[in-house]
Amino acid sequence: MPSIAPRAALLAIAASALSLTACSGSDREGQQGGGQRGPxxxxxxxxxxxxVPLQSSLGGRTVAFQQSEVRPQVSGLVRRRLFQEGSYVRQGQALYQIDPSLYQAAVNQQRANVAAAQATAQAAQERANRYRPLAEIEAVAQQDYTDAAAQARQARAQVAQNNAALQTAQINLRFTTITAPISGRIGRSLSTVGALVTASQADPLAVIQGVDPMYVDIQQSAADLLTLKRSLASGGALSGSTQVRLKLEDGSDYGYTGTVQFSEALVNESTGTVTLRARMPNPQGILLPGMFVQAEFTQAVTPxxxxxxxxxxxxxxxxxxxxxxxxxxxxxxxxxxxxxxxxxxxxxxxxxxxxxxxxxxxxxxxxxxxxxxxxxxANAPQRIAPRPPGAAGQQSGNQQGRR
Missing domain, CATH: 2.40.420.20 (conserved putative lor/sdh protein from methanococcus maripaludis s2 fold)
Structure with missing residues (x-):
């Protein structure tokens, strides 16, 4: 029994040495295999x-293409309102009727004055015509003929003055019918029937806004605009298109394309921005004055x-x-x-x-x-290097040995 124990210990030591030798050989094979990895x-x-275009997306607000405040040009009582509030009115369409009685009487009076002046002028001209041959034969004094001719000219001038007064009276009579100065959509009436209006009043009767086409005032940073101008001047960029597209407040695209009209030569001191104005078609009336929109356009092209x-x-x-x-x-x-x-x-x-x-x-x-x-x-299939034969079995055996 004492001789068996030393022999068993020697056998265990020899087995451990063989195991270590095998492991170190396996590690060297793995390192050699790793060193042969390809590109x-x-x-x-x-x-x-x-x-590449330089796309700009800037905020802006819509502005009426035309705007007119309807005001009376003569004084009087409003007798009728001739339009529907919020409707589209055309240039020259009647909007209000002011009591025309006094203005019609003024026209009649001026017509009578013109008739009287014409009669006086005719008589003066006939008298001058009779004096002319008599003055030539010295039947009447030359001064008498001169006075008669002057009176005829004065009478003709009086006719012209009365005709001008008649024309003024007729214009004032026409102004009793207040018409639309432009075509567009009219707002609510700021005056009622029976109200007294005057030619010098400050408040308008109504406001008309032309909404087709529409302007869009776009705000751009003065610093960005300066950088763009320098890039264009140096040749680092080329001028882009003036075409503009809009995104509405709900995020949808506006279906029409407009053009940039001009850039103001003035920087807003409070915001540091420059206003660019674009003109947009608005046949369906989708754009209303004062709406906030996002304008997208190409200011330059980088070559x-x-x-x-x-x-x-x-x-x-x-x-x-x-x-x-x-x-x-x-x-x-x-x-x-x-x-x-x-x-x-x-x-x-x-x-x-x-x-x-x-x-x-x-x-x-x-x-x-x-x-x-x-x-x-790019996007070609990636090649996966095949495993050496038996690599899977060796890996499985190693894992089992580690267990």
Whole structure:
């Protein structure tokens, strides 16, 4: 019995040594297998130059294309209102009727004055005509003929004065019917039947607003406008289109397209903005004065830029943007770029890329400069390296051994 125990201990030590030798050999085989790993497969897109519009989305408010305050031009009592409140009225349409009695009497009086002046003028002219041949033969004094001719001219002037007074009376009579100065939608009546109105009153009788077309006053930051003008002047951007589209307050798209008319040469001191005015068609009357809208339009076009998918562009801790490209010898190359804005799903890169560069968009995780690559076009199926025969069985056996 004492001789058996030392023998068993020696056998256990020998078995442990064999096990350690086998494990170290297995680890060396695994390390050798890992060292034979091939180049990293990455997906790329080819850089191409493009022109990208500079889309602006700015808030604005609608303004009536025309607005007129209806006021009386003569004084009197309002006898009738001839329109329906809130309806569409046309230029020249009768709106109010003022009592015309006094103005009709003034017209009749002036007509009589004209008739009297015409009779006087006719008599004076006939007298001058009779004196003329008599003065030539010195049957009457030359002064008598001169006085008669002057009286005839004065009589004709009196006729002209009375005709002017008659015309004024007729105009005042016409003003007793108050008509619409413009076409548009009229609001509520601010005066009632039976009210006394005067030609010099401050309050209007009603307000008419022309709503087709409509103006949209768009507010843009003066700093942004200055940056845009400098970019246009330096050639970094080209002038864009003047076409404007609107989004309404409920988020829906307005179905019509308008145009930018002009930009004010004045900065609002309280807001620091410049007003751009656009003209929009409004045949269905959807736009009403005072509505808030969002105007979308292209102020400029940036030429010769490269569109890079957003997944490809990364930034370092300093905020500098960079991408990986396929360099010489299919090695990864880190390329710093300048990208200050996006366009759709892409970054707009202005500096750092050239046409034909292969920009890596897939497989950028843990990518390092100089790493060997196997580039394929983006979205190509990724190849998975096959396992060596028996690898699954060995892994299962190792797991069982660890258990």
């Amino acid at each position: 990293t497969q990455v997906g790329f897109v080819v850089a191409q130059l493009a022109s 010769n830029v490269v569109l890079v998918p957003q997944a490809a562009l990364q930034r370092d801790i300093g905020g500098q943007g960079f991408v990986f490209v396929v360099g010489a010898g299919n090695k990864a190359e880190r390329r710093p770029v300048q990208a200050t804005r996006t366009y759709g799903p892409n970054w707009v890169v202005t500096v750092g890329l050239r046409p034909g560069d292969k920009i890596i968009t897939q497989g950028t995780a843990n990518l390092r400069t100089g790493a060997p690559l196997r580039p394929v076009p």
